[in-house]
Amino acid sequence: MAENDTTPYPAVDKPDFPAIEQRILSRWDADGTFQQSIDNRPADDEYVFYDGPPFANGLPHHGHLLTGYVKDVVPRYHTMKGRRVDRRFGWDCHGLPAEMESEKQLGVSGRVAITEYGIEKFNDFCRESVLEYTDVWQDTVTRQARWVDFENDYKTMDIDYMESVMWAFKQLWDKGLIYQDHKVMPYSWGAETPLSNFEIRLDDATRPRQDPAITVAFDLTPTDGDPGPMRILAWTTTPWTLPSNLALAVGPDIDYAVMELDGTFYVLGEAVAGGYEKQLEGATHHATIAGADLVGRTYTPLFPFFAERDDLDAFRVLPGDFVDTSEGTGIVHIAPGFGEDDQRLGQEAGLGMV
Incomplete structure (x- = not known):
């Protein structure tokens, strides 16, 4: 410490947090740390974790970051307990977000216009456009310090995935757990389909309407x-x-x-x-x-x-x-x-x- 220095503490440079982050991520990547955490654990003591998939045609936002950290805590806990945890990432390719984005890109809107364009052509375009932002997602999730398997990801539009959903539904049916009932749901006259609660929360999904009381x-x-x-x-x-x-x-x-x-x-x-x-x-x-x-x-x-x-x-x-x-x-x-x-x-x- 210099004689004219007024503080008793040694001089320390300000930490460069982004640089520290990149060094850690680079070391994990070079050493294959995530893959070793899987390979070094017994296959007969497995904890299965499938990431609830985001929509692949939208960019990640702060809400995804928050839930992403929560999704990382659970697999890490079981990994630290010595269990084998494959963490397959997934992509939600179904629903209105994919269709609405494709409609914007194609300049068509509504059932009639899509039918005239061609259902098969429209579906093919949706399949191509739905994974537009996967690279951005991978960069963001990696920057979160999450350990995720992107190479063996699953997509809800994959035939084997859809067949697995049908298989699971059949198991519920065989066990007598399926029943038929009525449920009030929002309905889109433009898309001519019921909407999920999530879909009506999408940006610009609804229009204000005033009716007299x-x-x-x-x-x-x-x-x-x-x-x-x-x-x-x-x-x-x-x-x-x-x-x-x-x-x-x-x-x-x-x-x-x-x-x-x-x-x-x-x-x-x-x-x-x-x-x-x-x-x-x-x-x-x-x-x-x-x-x-x-x-x-x-x-x-x-x-x-x-x-x-x-x-x-x-x-x-x-x-x-x-x-x-x-x-x-x-x-x-x-x-x-x-x-x-x-x-x-x-x-x-x-x-x-x-």
Whole structure:
């Protein structure tokens, strides 16, 4: 240490982290460290790890880096425990991302245009374009210090891979683990196909749409104890589904106001009744009832399409755990098949499908 130096610590150059990273990666590559970690371990003590494949026609982003580190921790742990871990990388070649990118490159869009272009030609182009960024992926994953086998990678478009999926499905079928049911899914009118939840999160995958929220009055079937004709006010943000209405949902623990106007008694959430002063001008508060007291009551359907369908067991008031009074009337129109909550509630209540 120099006499005029004011610090007791020796002078140290600032570390060049990228250079350190490259030296380590170069040494691993030269020594074949990853391959030795496989070859030096017994084949009869194997831990199988197949990397959940990314879309091969998109560039890696920070989300891939985060999950990539997680995927590296598990195989490294088992490698350190002395097990043999082949880490085959994979590529997801199916789904809308591959098709959408090919449509952009070809200048075609939609089923009709693709059909005119030629299905076989379009599929061939997808197969070529889907692996466009594999080199970028390999560089990025390697820079992460992940140990991955790219030479023996798998692709979901490989015949043997697709056959393996069919084989696995057959095993589930043979064990009685496959069942048929209904599920609400987003649908693309352009692609004419259902979409996965992941696909609707893709950039520019959806378009904003604004529909009016409306309040609809349903006539309750008269029952003993009613003060007079009763109408229950339901709120919906999807008025285009009203022809398929099969039920109404209330919150069992929510209080509902019964408002009398010109001899008719209207039911809506007590907490939101103030928001309907204009529509119920001149009405008087008759009573307060619990949502649980409304459950099981029946009503007259708005439209006659399914009124005679006794097999549907429909047009009933059901309890819904998702109903609240943050907006609307505290009473929700239910059309199974048009929403996840509607479908779940309809199935739980044994409603038929229309």
